[in-house]
Amino acid sequence: GIQVEQSPPDLILQEGANSTLRCNFSDSVNNLQWFHQNPWGQLINLFYIPSGTKQNGRLSATTVATERYSLLYISSSQTTDSGVYFCAVGTSGSRLTFGEGTQLTVNP
Amino acid sequence: GAVVSQHPSWVICKSGTSVKIECRSLDFQATTMFWYRQFPKQSLMLMATSNEGSKATYEQGVEKDKFLINHASLTLSTLTVTSAHPEDSSFYICSAIRAGYNEQFFGPGTRLTVL
Numbered sequence: 271g272i273q274v275e276q277s278p279p280d281l282i283l284q285e286g287a288n289s290t291l292r293c294n295f296s297d298s299v300n301n302l303q304w305f306h307q308n309p310w311g312q313l314i315n316l317f318y319i320p321s322g323t324k325q326n327g328r329l330s331a332t333t334v335a336t337e338r339y340s341l342l343y344i345s346s347s348q349t350t351d352s353g354v355y356f357c358a359v360g361t362s363g364s365r366l367t368f369g370e371g372t373q374l375t376v377n378p
Numbered sequence: 379g380a381v382v383s384q385h386p387s388w389v390i391c392k393s394g395t396s397v398k399i400e401c402r403s404l405d406f407q408a409t410t411m412f413w414y415r416q417f418p419k420q421s422l423m424l425m426a427t428s429n430e431g432s433k434a435t436y437e438q439g440v441e442k443d444k445f446l447i448n449h450a451s452l453t454l455s456t457l458t459v460t461s462a463h464p465e466d467s468s469f470y471i472c473s474a475i476r477a478g479y480n481e482q483f484f485g486p487g488t489r490l491t492v493l
Contacts, residue, residue: 301480311416311469313484315380320480356421358482364410364475366482368421 272297272361276369283347283376291342291372293357301360302333304342307371308353316342316355347376379405382474384485391462392493399457399488401472407452408474412482413445416469428455462492 273296283289293302304316317324317331319340324331328347333340344351352375358366381404391397401411410429414422426442428434428449436442444466446458455474459466469489473482 303481305484311471311487311489313422313471313473315481315483318481358422360480363427364480364482365412365424365427366473367424370421 272299272359272367274357274359274367274369276355276357276372278372279370280373281375283374285347285349285376285378287347287376288343288345289347289374291344291355291357291374293340293342293359293369295338295340295357295359297338297361299335299338299359299361301358301364301366302340303358303366304331304340305356305358306351306353307356313356344374347374349376349378352376380476380481380483381405382408382472382483382485384472384488386488387486388489388491390491390493393463394461397459397462397490399459399470399472399490401455401457401474401485403453403474403483406474406476408455409452409477410475411449411455412473413447413455413457414471414473416471416487418469422471425457459490462490464492466490467492 275294305313321335354371358368413425426434426436434447449455471487473484
């Protein structure tokens with residue numbers, strides 16, 4: 271099956287800093303989603319981005335499908351951004367394979 | 379839009395009992411729903427895919443007789459953990475997609491503890 275690698279596994283920032291999270295995948299995809307899992311376990315949809323670039327407030331994402339990677343940018347980080355960020359990809363049908371996640375901690 | 383609910387949020391049961399978890403799409407019709415399991419500090423692992431009115435498709439290594447899935451309507455799927463044991467303790471999360479779309483929306487999860 272498809273392999274999904276996220277980096278870095280852990281990231282600690284000071285409030286106000288910017289960061290980039292990376293997701294590499296091993297095969298062509300027809301679905302790529304970024305999620306934020308909050309401390310209660312809820313997965314929040316950030317982006318549906320199998321290709322191209324999208325922005326939503328302080329967050330933006332870019333997927334370069336031909337080179338099999340996606341980037342999530344977080345600007346001016348806030349303590350409420352803390353949590354685990356997951357990248358998940360789909361190759362056929364609608365099944366998703368999740369990466370191992372990036373644990374982000376934003377300190378005040 | 380695209381809200382998915384789960385019930386219960388958490389459940390504690392004795393070993394050997396069965397537990398049913400409900401997943402509902404509140405504001406859309408979900409042709410396909412998915413069930414995932416997440417152990418502490420780990421990623422989500424897909425257990426099964428369910429389509430309304432048909433049998434679920436289970437991932438390799440998932441016991442279909444232990445994890446019974448019923449997708450009875452376009453807004454409801456249920457997961458029943460039969461004869462639960464302590465090793466079944468986990469966080470169970472469902473997701474759903476709308477017809478013609480690929481994006482999955484997730485429920486808030488159900489934390490199962492088997493004593």
